[in-house]
Amino acid sequence: MTTRKVRVRFAPSPTGPLHIGGVRTALFNYLFAKKHGGDFILRIEDTDSTRFVKGAEEYINESMEWLGMTIDEGVKQGGDYGPYKQSERREIYKKYADQLVATDWAYYAFDTPEELDALRAQAEAEKKTFAYDMHTRKGLKNSLSLSENEVKQRMEAGEPWVIRFKMPENTEVKTNDMVRGSVTFNTNTLDDKVLYKSADQLPTYHLANIVDDHMMDISHVIRGEEWLPSVPLHIMLYRALNWEDTMPQFAHLPLILKPTGKGKLSKRDGDKGGFPVFPLNWQLEDGIAAGYRESGYFPEAVVNLLALLGWNPGTEQELFSMDELIQLFSIERVNKSGARFDPDKARWFNQQHLVRKSNEELAELFQAELKERGHERENGYVSEVVGLIKERVNFVSELWEQCSFFFEAPVEYDAKVVKKRWKGDVPAFMTELMPVLEQLDTWQADVIKAAIAEQIEAKELGFGLVMNAFRLALVGGGFGPDLMTIAEMIGKEETIQRLKAAVENIG
RNA sequence: GGUCCCUUCGUCUAGUGGUUAGGACGCAAGGUUUUCAUCCUUGAAACAGGAGUUCGAUUCUCCUAGGGACUGCCA
Structure with missing residues (x-):
């Protein structure tokens, strides 16, 4: 095998915010490319003019940047294989679509979407399935069933048409997927997919991705499992175009599944489960879809948790930097089965990265x-x-509630703690404690502690009871780090002030 | 329905023809922190089922069941 330079692409369509399944696909492509010293290409697949969403392309770029996936070639970055946006490559696709018709690998079809919908509905009513395929194509309106003359007339009359792939009969198509191993299909069960549409003069995904991957010299196609069923079509397309010898290797990644229930993770699951499904916030007509960035996640935590969804290095290490991931990544260690997304573990990853x-x-x-x-x-x-x-x-957003007392005096006191700790001789003791603290020359945790301890001993009170009440006065509740450290840090005046406020306000 | 893919604790997963089937999240208990969190220890928790191959299958094969994806002039 000749060594071919690794060139992979992430090819999202700009139809809305990128969802984390897509982000993970991008990540695995990126890791694979960098691991092998290859190129990571971003290609915008905007061949569906009806689904174009403004701002989506920018969103994709911003997401990649936030997560630290550097794009080697793309619309913004440029490169030698451009344009990197499919809507700017129209003539290229047209040429190959024509070539496929000329070589009898494809044909023109005039059936309207409405007609086909009707056929599908009818088939469904009869509990059958309609497919535009080798079994039905002869009975439909296309250049295979119509006379040459009629085809010409329809086209000259400006009737919309599409080009469909003429799937050959009874051919075994075998692929050796890098994560799934050998997978075999028979063309008899495949249909004649639309390759090109005259309406917007654009190809569909299938043709576009084969043409572009070939022309951009893509060495490996790493994408979601949902593409596995179209692999035989793609292979046949490479064959039809005579490009099979440089066909990229395929790797189909397992899906990311919903945390609970059935199916793959969808855009709505985030709201229901209270976790982000998108890298960045995205404005919707009726609110916003939460992003990891705005929800307080670190990009490195997101990268880490996504990398471990469907992959692991075989060791017990769970925390990785991007560089470590690049070092360790191997497509052979990608799992085959879908992975359920776990919001709890996602938070844990963030906590781990935060502590570090x-x-x-x-x-x-x-x-x-x-x-x-x-x-x-x-x-x-x-x-x-x-x-x-x-x-x-x-x-980071949880920091304030854990440390507000380092910056301002408590405005209210936790009722439960008050009931439990602020009773008996405690208020009186606190009042007596103030002048004692006032007299301290050195305001340090250990000194303060010693002074209080001495006082407690003299009064024969419980250490725990007093200290907890003291905490209540300084913090407003029963939480926080070492109390004497808190006292030291907020200072003598403030400490006494809070003691005083507590005595006056509680009870 | 058809085609294809998948199946180890609740979840993410490691692993092997002979293991006490390991780790992590979460959960529970105990300890430390005179409190909370952290931290430490411990615990409960899995090889979907059935055949076959084998001295021996969680591991290999087949079947069944379950799950998933696809089945658009979407990607």
């Missing part, structure tokens, strides 16, 4: 929210705070 980030980096991310809340604090202080609490959160 430096306090400084997290502090910087957190500063935006702090400013919004009116707190201008230097990075050093914020970093220290973040370091104390980062292990309690999954997202």
Whole structure:
């Protein structure tokens, strides 16, 4: 086998936001390309003029950029194999569509969508299935059944037509899929797919992808399992075009399934399950579809969790950087069966990546929210705070609720904690504690602790009871990092102030 | 319905012709943190079923069942 340069493409159609199944396909293509020192190409498959959605192409680019998948060739990046947008390659497809008709691998068909719908409906009523195929094509309106003259007349009259592939009879088509192994089909069960439509002068996906993959010298086609059934058509197309010797190798990825219930993950599952299905937010007519970015996920966490949906390196390592993934990725280790998406584990991945980030980096991310809340604090202080609490959160957005007391006094006190901890001699003790703290010259955690301990001993009170009440006063609840550290960080005046406020306001 | 694909704990998965079938998420219990979270320990939890091959199948083969995808002038 000659060594061919690895060139793979991610080929989404700009019909809306990219969904994470598509993102994972892109990721596996990217990992495969980089692993083998190859090229990662982004091709826009906009051959359905009726489904074009404004902004979708930009969304795709932005998503790839956010996730750190660098595109080597594409509409924005350029490259030697352009154009990378199918709607700009019309003449190319037309040429090959014509060639297929000329070589008797395809034919013109004039049946309207309405007529075909009617045939399908009729067949269904009889509990049968209608297919435009080798068994029915003779009875339909096409250049195989109509006279040459009539075909000419219809075309000259401007009647819309399509070009359909003339699927040969009884031919075994075998493919050696990189993830599934050998898969065999028989052409007898295949239909005559539309290859080209006169209405918008564009090919359908099938023709376009074969022509482009060939012309762009794509070495491997890595795509979702939903494409497996069209593999025989694609192979026949390569054969018909005489390109079979340079046909790319196929790899069909398992689907990502819904967290619960049946079927593949769909755009709606996110709302129902409370997790994002898209990389970035997407504006809908009636609201927004949540994106991972806006939901607080780190791109590296998304990449990590997606990589492990259907692939694993065979070791017990679960946390990876993009570079490690590139290093370790191998298409042979991709699973065959569909993987259910687990929102809980997705959060866990984010938490793991969050904990691994430096306090400084997290502090910087957190500063935006702090400013919004009116707190201008230097990075050093914020970093220290973040370091104390980062292990309690999954997202940067959860930081505030865990550490607001480092920035402002509690405005209310957790009723449950009040009931449990703020009773008996406690309020009186707190009042007596204030002057003691006031007298401290050194405001450090251990010093404060010693002073309080001494006081507790003198009064013969329970350590736990007092400390929890003290926490309630400083924090407003029964949570947070080490209490003495909190006291030290907010300072002597503030600590006494909060004690005072608690005594006055609770009860 | 037809074609094709798939099947190990609830979920993501490792794994082998002979293993106490391993890990992770989640769940439960205990410990640490004088509290919460983290963390640590422990626990419950799986080879879809049936034949066959074999001294021996979770592993190989076949069948059944279940699940999935496709079945558009969508991609």
